[in-house]
Amino acid sequence: MIEVRRLVKLFGVKQVLRGLNFHVEPGEFVALLGPNGAGKTTFLRILASLSRPTAGSVWIGGYALPSQAATVRCRLGVVTHQPLLYGDLTAEENLRFYARLYGLEDASARITSVLELVGLLPRRADLVRTFSRGMQQRLAIGRAILHDPDVLLFDEPYTGLDQDACDMLDTVLREVAARGRTVVMTSHDLARVETLASRFDVLSRGVIAASISRHDLTGKNLLDFYREALA
Amino acid sequence: MKNTPSITHASFLRAVFSIIWKDLAAELRSRELLSAMLIFALLVILIFNFALELTPSLRPAATPGILWVIFSFAGTLGLNRSMAQEKDRGCLDGLLLAPVDRSAIFFGKMIGNLVFMMIVEIIVLPVYSFLYNFNLFIPGLLLVVLLGSIGYAAVGTLLASMAVQARTRDILLPILLFPVIVPLLLAAVRASGGYLQGLGMDVIAPWLNLLVGYDIIFLAIAYMVFDYVVEE
Numbered sequence: 001m002i003e004v005r006r007l008v009k010l011f012g013v014k015q016v017l018r019g020l021n022f023h024v025e026p027g028e029f030v031a032l033l034g035p036n037g038a039g040k041t042t043f044l045r046i047l048a049s050l051s052r053p054t055a056g057s058v059w060i061g062g063y064a065l066p067s068q069a070a071t072v073r074c075r076l077g078v079v080t081h082q083p084l085l086y087g088d089l090t091a092e093e094n095l096r097f098y099a100r101l102y103g104l105e106d107a108s109a110r111i112t113s114v115l116e117l118v119g120l121l122p123r124r125a126d127l128v129r130t131f132s133r134g135m136q137q138r139l140a141i142g143r144a145i146l147h148d149p150d151v152l153l154f155d156e157p158y159t160g161l162d163q164d165a166c167d168m169l170d171t172v173l174r175e176v177a178a179r180g181r182t183v184v185m186t187s188h189d190l191a192r193v194e195t196l197a198s199r200f201d202v203l204s205r206g207v208i209a210a211s212i213s214r215h216d217l218t219g220k221n222l223l224d225f226y227r228e229a230l231a
Numbered sequence: 232m233k234n235t236p237s238i239t240h241a242s243f244l245r246a247v248f249s250i251i252w253k254d255l256a257a258e259l260r261s262r263e264l265l266s267a268m269l270i271f272a273l274l275v276i277l278i279f280n281f282a283l284e285l286t287p288s289l290r291p292a293a294t295p296g297i298l299w300v301i302f303s304f305a306g307t308l309g310l311n312r313s314m315a316q317e318k319d320r321g322c323l324d325g326l327l328l329a330p331v332d333r334s335a336i337f338f339g340k341m342i343g344n345l346v347f348m349m350i351v352e353i354i355v356l357p358v359y360s361f362l363y364n365f366n367l368f369i370p371g372l373l374l375v376v377l378l379g380s381i382g383y384a385a386v387g388t389l390l391a392s393m394a395v396q397a398r399t400r401d402i403l404l405p406i407l408l409f410p411v412i413v414p415l416l417l418a419a420v421r422a423s424g425g426y427l428q429g430l431g432m433d434v435i436a437p438w439l440n441l442l443v444g445y446d447i448i449f450l451a452i453a454y455m456v457f458d459y460v461v462e463e
Binding site: 051 | 252320321325327
């Protein structure tokens with residue numbers, strides 16, 4: 001589903017990604033771990049077609065980036081640190097706006113089902129600026145899954161969420177994974193991703209330093225694996 | 232692999248109108264942008280009214296300059312706010328993630344900015360006419376205001392998209408914008424003056440042609456380069 005070969009990204013003279021190789025099968029849930037500054041967000045932004053690679057190749061669902069970016073974007077849902085929502089629009093208006101951009105034909109029914117899934121149906125007519133951080137993140141997830149994408153990219157989705165919101169996010173992620181969607185998620189919360197992901201990749205100094213499947217992790221602690229990979 | 236709900240490629244026009252609708256709906260609630268532009272514009276009219284003792288004979292010559300100072304500075308306020316709203320909550324990324332031609336994003340934002348400018352102009356022109364006792368409702372002048380506003384919104388939206396990436400965007404936009412719009416302002420002031428002073432079309436036409444040419448060139452440039460301006 002995702003194929004990345006020898007990916008390089010330079011910001012000026014600073015090399016953030018240094019020939020990174022990455023492969024994800026359809027339906028896999030990959031947790032991308034790594035310290036701050038390892039290049040996780042940069043890598044996700046390239047996968048999301050928000051940033052152009054300096055060198056290397058990226059394919060998603062058989063389509064190359066950036067040349068076939070518009071086709072890839074139809075199949076991508078992205079959740080970042082920021083909610084990507086308009087505070088002066090209601091929850092429903094935000095989703096309706098994105099539904100129009102994505103050309104969804106059955107928008108009303110889809111918006112209702114997504115709001116129900118993220119637990120915001122009773123607040124559908126409220127302005128987003130009146131929402132708490134957790135509610136905004138839930139709506140951001142609703143925005144990302146509105147067009148039922150094949151691939152979901154989550155960049156630190158737990159940042160700033162309280163316990164209830166984290167649990168709700170877990171539920172949504174499990175639901176998405178159970179429906180066979182491919183998920184790539186960056187996180188520093190090892191305890192949470194350990195129960196969710198099917199594979200764990202450690203990104204360090206611009207390359208994948210280590211990778212292990214959940215099956216191979218049996219009897220081992222993810223934190224120990226992570227520390228070994230960084231060492 | 233594909234078992235997504237019925238997705239059609241969002242058409243260019245649908246994306247443009249969605250973005251315009253979104254900007255207008257958000258502004259209708261917050262009134263942040265229009266109130267700042269309008270208060271600024273009305274204050275400038277009042278200050279000029281007190282500062283310049285314009286006799287009836289001086290009004291036709293001074294009015295074009297005053298009007299375009301108001302429109303261009305109020306327009307800059309609007310451009311800065313319009314793009315800042317997209318950037319501050321990461322919404323620009325949300326737009327860029329949509330499977331639409333990125334020039335549709337440019338045209339949506341540009342037309343939204345144009346609408347805000349025109350709302351200010353619709354209010355400023357009668358207020359100016361009333362305070363200075365000087366009729367500005369001349370069809371030719373209104374055409375010049377429209378053409379000048381289109382060019383201003385086109386260049387302004389493109390440069391605001393660049394400036395919004397910087398931390399010093401409030402200062403950067405005027406620094407980038409005003410040198411580029413000198414030909415537009417010159418043509419707009421000259422053509423407006425021509426209509427207000429009752430000059431013939433032989434004097435006004437070259438300036439109108441320059442305005443139309445400027446609009447076409449910068450709309451075309453923005454259409455071609457917007458994708459590169461907004462991408463990292």
